[in-house]
Amino acid sequence: MEKSNDGLRVVLFPLPIQGCINPMIQLAKILRSRGFSITVIHTRFNAPKASSHPLFTFLEIPDGLSETEKRTDDKTFLFTLLNQRCEAPFHDCLAKLLVSSDSETQRISCLIHDSGWTFTPSVTKSLKLPRLVLSTYTVSFFLNHFALPKLRHEASQDSEQDDLVQEFPPLRENDLVRLLKEKREYLEPYLNMMLEATKSSSGIIFMSCEELNQDSLPKAREDFKVPIYAIEPSFSNFPASSSSLFTQDETCIPWLDKQEDKSVIYVSFGSLATMTGPELIEIACGLRNSGQQFLLVVRVGLVKGTEWNEVIPEELKATLNEKGKIVKWAPQQEVLKHRAIGGFLTHNGWNSVVESVCEGVPMVCLPFIWDQFLNARLVSGVWRVGLHLEHRIERNEIESSIRSLFFGNEGEAIRERMRLLQEKVGRSVKENGSASRALESLIDHISSF
Missing domain, CATH: 3.40.50.2000 (Glycogen Phosphorylase B;)
Structure with a gap:
């Protein structure tokens, strides 16, 4: 050939x-x-x-x-x-x-x-x-x-x-x-x-x-x-990191190496989504209140009119740093493959959805634009391998979804369905x-x- x-x-x-x-x-x-x-x-x-x-x-x-x-x-x-x-x-x-x-x-x-x-x-x-x-x-x-x-x-x-x-x-x-x-x-x-x-x-x-x-x-x-x-x-053998328009923070991988298996929620909203400062604070508080280790990507430009993550109060940042890591961009495929990742709070861009399925990582769905709304419904309602925040960016909802995904019967059922879907797609x-x-x-x- x-x-x-x-x-x-x-x-x-x-x-x-x-x-x-x-x-x-x-x-x-x-x-x-x-x-x-x-x-x-x-x-x-x-x-x-x-x-x-x-x-x-x-x-x-x-x-x-x-x-x-x-x-x-x-x-x-x-x-x-x-x-x-x-x-x-x-x-x-x-x-x-x-x-x-x-x-x-x-x-x-x-x-x-x-x-x-x-x-x-x-x-x-x-x-x-x-x-x-x-x-x-x-x-x-x-x-x-x-x-x-x-x-x-x-x-x-x-x-x-x-x-x-x-x-x-x-x-x-x-x-x-x-x-x-x-x-x-x-x-x-x-x-x-x-x-x-x-x-x-x-x-x-x-x-x-x-x-x-x-x-x-x-x-x-x-x-x-x-x-x-x-x-x-078929792309899974050809990582996308080399075509990233953003500089990736490689320090997140050694940080993940220090975490327990399936203990970390990865949070990223892709290259196009934007949100308000109060919405980012709600997400940060939800992560903190969940008690779960997290890797949070705050892309430059995610919050319009800001340099980076300065909208998060210093006192909140200090508590966040005790449980998680905040980066400007991450090598996503490498992150999702990592043994420490147990869930993905995602905007549901199609590339992210497929990468998550291929690595068997269940999702919390927070779509922002265009096809992401349909992708989130596929994940949560058709394949049933994730939870949908139903467009609510509220700390209590985020905390509850993360806890449900990592603990209890609902999260266990979602992880099992994701395992079966991963095998099916892998074949x-x-x-x-x-x-x-x-x-x-x-x-x-x-x-x-």
Whole structure:
């Protein structure tokens, strides 16, 4: 297999946010291990660190974003701007790459781009290059989220109902209101372009597996009518730490080494979520009151308008330091693998959810934005391998959830279900497992262009 791919080059184009860069670079590592040469085209904004990947070729294109635009909270607006301003630079970069490629030794097989890039169909059609889409969402969210503009028009903005959203299970009405609360005037045209770009592609790659998407994969194949490859958790042998946009605090690993097995709650809310100072204090107090050892990630920018964690009073910090450790960023996959980790208080980004399942770590769910609301419902209501805080950032709720997860019958049942799900998903990457078969089919597909 590797020999047959010698001389084939794959061009990858990640969307410039952490949760999209990590899976794309991990996919690049997988393809490189199977004999493909790799070129990554990326924006100047949030550029991946090329020196961490000496076996890849990196090509930077201008994105035209101002400093103010880079800091916007409306990610749909940001992605719309990126698509408008990157089309011409990307076309020129890819065209030059195709011209300079030696047909004997470096034939470019295809482009693989994040689903958030919507201008790519016209570019690749003009250059006669096959194109595949990488989705960093779970299949069910990607399949149904194109209906969100319609659902927004129908939803009551005051709804706190726990009723199921029939068109978008297992979302609840109160999840939908939170998901759509931001002003999203760009959402409908952006999603329409994304849908068309996906349907006209040569295939979709999902960083997921059949075991986590048994109901939605058949429907996705029917709706999109292109080959679909659910290859995760094949990434587990290719850590994401080397593609982190943040400097990781490696001191948390020796600190974990000193803790007892399954005694630590790991707390991290990803690269995009923001909260208020009082909310961070509630979380900190909940951790302290639980009596459980904890590793808390407070990302720079997590609390807007602050340098770091100065909103936490010094007296509270002193008591926190007795039971836990606070860092700016952590090597998450390494942390979740550690024997000392017994639970994960998480924002439920899809990468974090899959990493947690792969390591058998039960979760406390506190989603903030976008697909995180659906992921949290999968974790807590469908797979039942975690507890849901139901959007309440209150110290008593956090304390109670942590205690329930670590002690008592409910926590024991959750840990057992997580153990079984971990085994089920783990089998998918073994020979003849669903993710393993999907990866082999993807390799064959890319090699056939």
